[in-house]
Structure formats: C-alpha cells, structure tokens
Amino acid sequence: MKIFIAEPIEGGSVPVAHYCARGFSQMGYQVLFFRGTSFATAHDYIKNLTHRNFNHPLFLLFIEFMKRAVQQCIDEAEPDIVFGVSQSPLFPENLLTSRSRKIITILWFPEDCNRFTSWKRLAPHCDFFFIIQKEPVLSTIRRLCPQTHYLPVAADQEIHRPIKLSxxxxxxxxxxxxxxxxxxxxxxxxxxxxxxxxxxxxxxxxxxxxxxxxxxxxxxxxxxxxxxxxxxxxxxxxxxxxxxxxxxxxxxxxxxxxxxxxxxxxxxxxxxxxxxxxxxxxxxxxxxxxxxxxxxxxxxxxxxxxxxxxxxxxxxxxxxxxxxxxxxxxxxxxxxxxxxxxx
Missing domain, CATH: 3.40.50.2000 (Glycogen Phosphorylase B;)
Known part of the structure; x- marks a missing residue:
C-alpha cells in the first residue's frame, strides 16, 4: 500500500508530517514523501517581496506552481492514499483530482479549528478528515466531510525521550x-x-x-x-x-x-x-x-x-x-x- 505524504512548507505541522511518515512506515506502508520545506526559502522571499499580500499576482503564481508541483509528484507516485496535515501544500484541485482517480484522500488538522479555518475549503474534498476537537466542531465539519473524526496529537518516542545532558x-x-x-x-x-x-x-x-x-x-x-x-x-x-x-x-x-x-x-x-x-x-x-x-x-x-x-x-x-x-x-x-x- 503506497501513501503519499505532503510535508508543509513551514510551520508547526512540519514535524507532525515526519512523525506520521515514520508511523506509517513502521506499519508497513510504502511512504512517498513530498519535501514541502524545500520551497520554504522561495515562499518566504515571495511573501516579503509582495508585503504579505496573498492576492498579489506573484504570490498567486507561486501557489499555482505549488499545485502543479504537488500534482506532478502525485502523478508519478501513483499512490493508493494521499495524506496531509494542516499547512500541507495540498490544494482542493489536488484533492479533487486524486479522488477522481480513486485515490483515498486524508487530512489531519492538528490546529484550533475555531482560529484556523482553512478546513472549510479542504474538508469537502477529503474522504477522511481528522481533528483535535470534539463538539460542536465535529458536527460542523461533518457537514462538509461525513468521515470527520476526533484524533488528538501525540509524541514520537524516537524524538521526544529522556536524554542525558552534559x-x-x-x-x-x-x-x-x-x-x-x-x-x-x-x-x-x-x-x-x-x-x-x-x-x-x-x-x-x-x-x-x-x-x-x-x-x-x-x-x-x-x-x-x-x-x-x-x-x-x-x-x-x-x-x-x-x-x-x-x-x-x-x-x-x-x-x-x-x-x-x-x-x-x-x-x-x-x-x-x-x-x-x-x-x-x-x-x-x-x-x-x-x-x-x-x-x-x-x-x-x-x-x-x-x-x-x-x-x-x-x-x-x-x-x-x-x-x-x-x-x-x-x-x-x-x-x-x-x-x-x-x-
């Protein structure tokens, strides 16, 4: 079973993508990892150049490039599952294309859904959606994706562990x-x-x-x-x-x-x-x-x-x-x- 995991470009969810990749690998999945952080320098440069105007033509061009880059990698990987976390460069177009090809789409959103609301444009295009909150948030998102489930975050015992310090x-x-x-x-x-x-x-x-x-x-x-x-x-x-x-x-x-x-x-x-x-x-x-x-x-x-x-x-x-x-x-x-x- 092949799973394509999209690493975020930046942000607190970057390590979560890595922990999930390690977990799926330990379960026997073949993990195909998209290195979103490779684009972080370009992303920061364009944000500064456009003064964080996310509707600026140059920034929109970067987003279009990311959509196509991710899609190219999905096309070449031919996975059974496409998986992302919040801030992953998976756009509605990528999710729609994957579902049309019978690829299972999964997103884990380990953020406060009341404050960060990008789930509104992503959840309708996912087969499965996981969040770290319960009611009333669960019912709200289930109207967009019926297979929305509560899933708290965790620790990676290979990284988060007791260590001897000098x-x-x-x-x-x-x-x-x-x-x-x-x-x-x-x-x-x-x-x-x-x-x-x-x-x-x-x-x-x-x-x-x-x-x-x-x-x-x-x-x-x-x-x-x-x-x-x-x-x-x-x-x-x-x-x-x-x-x-x-x-x-x-x-x-x-x-x-x-x-x-x-x-x-x-x-x-x-x-x-x-x-x-x-x-x-x-x-x-x-x-x-x-x-x-x-x-x-x-x-x-x-x-x-x-x-x-x-x-x-x-x-x-x-x-x-x-x-x-x-x-x-x-x-x-x-x-x-x-x-x-x-x-």
Whole structure:
C-alpha cells in the first residue's frame, strides 16, 4: 500500500508530517514523501517581496506552481492514499483530482479549528478528515466531510525521550521553570507575573516593546527553536509550563490538547498544564497537574519546586501513559483502522 505524504512548507505541522511518515512506515506502508520545506526559502522571499499580500499576482503564481508541483509528484507516485496535515501544500484541485482517480484522500488538522479555518475549503474534498476537537466542531465539519473524526496529537518516542545532558547543556537549557512556544497574548500576560522565578522562555514571535521586562528571560534572540533543542529544554527544566495559546490576554483553559503536552511527558519531564476539557480522557489526575488561574499556577510552582520526588513521580506516570497509549504510531494505526473499517 503506497501513501503519499505532503510535508508543509513551514510551520508547526512540519514535524507532525515526519512523525506520521515514520508511523506509517513502521506499519508497513510504502511512504512517498513530498519535501514541502524545500520551497520554504522561495515562499518566504515571495511573501516579503509582495508585503504579505496573498492576492498579489506573484504570490498567486507561486501557489499555482505549488499545485502543479504537488500534482506532478502525485502523478508519478501513483499512490493508493494521499495524506496531509494542516499547512500541507495540498490544494482542493489536488484533492479533487486524486479522488477522481480513486485515490483515498486524508487530512489531519492538528490546529484550533475555531482560529484556523482553512478546513472549510479542504474538508469537502477529503474522504477522511481528522481533528483535535470534539463538539460542536465535529458536527460542523461533518457537514462538509461525513468521515470527520476526533484524533488528538501525540509524541514520537524516537524524538521526544529522556536524554542525558552534559553539565554545559544543563546550564544552558536548564532553569527552575521554562516555556517553549510562541508569544501569544495570554502567555505574555501570565508570564510577566513569573519573573521572580528562575525562568527561561524559548521560541519565536515574542513581539515585545524594548522596555518590556519579559525580554530579559527570552532566550536565543526570539528564534524558532528546533525539536532537538526543545527536547533538551524539557529534560533540563524542573517545571515545564504548558500554557496553550490564546488571543485573549487573560485566557487560561480550553478544549483541545497541544503536542507539547505529549512531548514533555514522553521526555519523562514534569509539566503544569492549563486545564483542558479533553485532558481527562487522555491523562489521569495522577499523571498530569493542571491549573486554571495565575494564582493556582504560582502556588503549584512553589509546591513542586521543593518536592523533587513528587515531580518525578508525576513525570514517570505520564511517561508510561504516553508510551502505552499516545505515540504517533498509535495515531496512524487509528487512522488506518478508521480507513479500512469505513472503506
């Protein structure tokens, strides 16, 4: 069985495409991988040249080129399945052409469907569509693609794992508390209240004023941190703060579960997670510690900084849960089972 996987050009879903490719390969699929990141430099150059005007003729010409490049690769591969994730360069035309040739089309959208809405133009052209949220989002998308299913993200145990760090790495990547991710408004608001701690922030898009006190804890000049480095951060940190993104400045809590939740756990590292409505279906109360206010977060930080054994016990149980139930191999098996059960 041949599966064509379209890697995104850029963005947080790039590694998800790789994890899925590894999982499908482990299941015995012949994986044909389209290298979307090969076009990232050209994509960035054209975005800057057109001042991010996505209706500019030059940008539309690039999109047309990508459609044709992807289609050429699909035509040559002659796969049984075409698979993508959010941000994959699979356009409605590619999906329509594939379905007309009896190629099964599958898209996994590991994003907040309320904020990112490209599913509206993609779901109608998919045989199967997977999302990380439940109702009411599921019912909405099922009107476009009846075979829409809930599928949370996961961890890749070959990448996200406990590792032994050198003293230099522990000093560079380590801290009492840390955060890895982009500078959304709710994070900026909450994290300004944590500057009394030994705190490091890793990630990009922290658009702060020059006099913002939060700048003093931003590491590596606000650049996107690669996977191999943030795994070291997880391993070196006593308490990993996992605050899901929101455009609302004071927002804590929500529904879906981000990849970081599974990745930190897979590193056998300790985390504090903002309370999510879907979390209890995934982790037990003795595996993950949650908070729903800034006051509770600070209280939990103070508690767990002085209780090493308790931190390690939570981390051990969460690690065991991920390996048993929440790897990308588990997820692609679910996709495969859903496909063949409903074929």
């Amino acid at each position: 003293p230099q790495e522990k000093a560079f990547f380590g801290s009492d508390i840390s955060f890895v991710g982009a500078g959304y408004r709710n994070r900026v608001h909450i994290f300004r209240a944590l500057l009394d701690y030994n705190f490091k922030i890793w990630g990009n898009d922290w658009y702060l004023e020059p006099d913002d006190p939060l700048l003093q804890v931003i590491q590596n000049k606000d650049r996107r941190i690669p996977v191999e480095e943030y795994v070291k951060v997880f391993n070196a940190t006593k308490i990993n703060i996992n605050l899901h993104s929101s455009l609302e400045p004071r927002s804590i809590g929500g529904d879906f579960i981000n990849p970081r939740t599974f990745e930190i756990a897979a590193c056998r590292a300790f985390q504090l997670v903002d309370r999510r409505s879907l979390l209890k279906e995934i982790f037990k109360d003795d595996e993950i510690v949650t908070f729903e206010s800034l006051q509770e977060l600070k209280r939990l930080i103070d508690r767990f900084l002085i209780h090493d054994d308790e931190r390690e016990e939570f981390a051990r149980r969460a690690y065991k849960a991920v390996l048993e139930r929440h790897t990308y191999l588990h997820r692609v098996k679910k996709i495969s089972d859903t496909l063949w059960y409903n074929k």
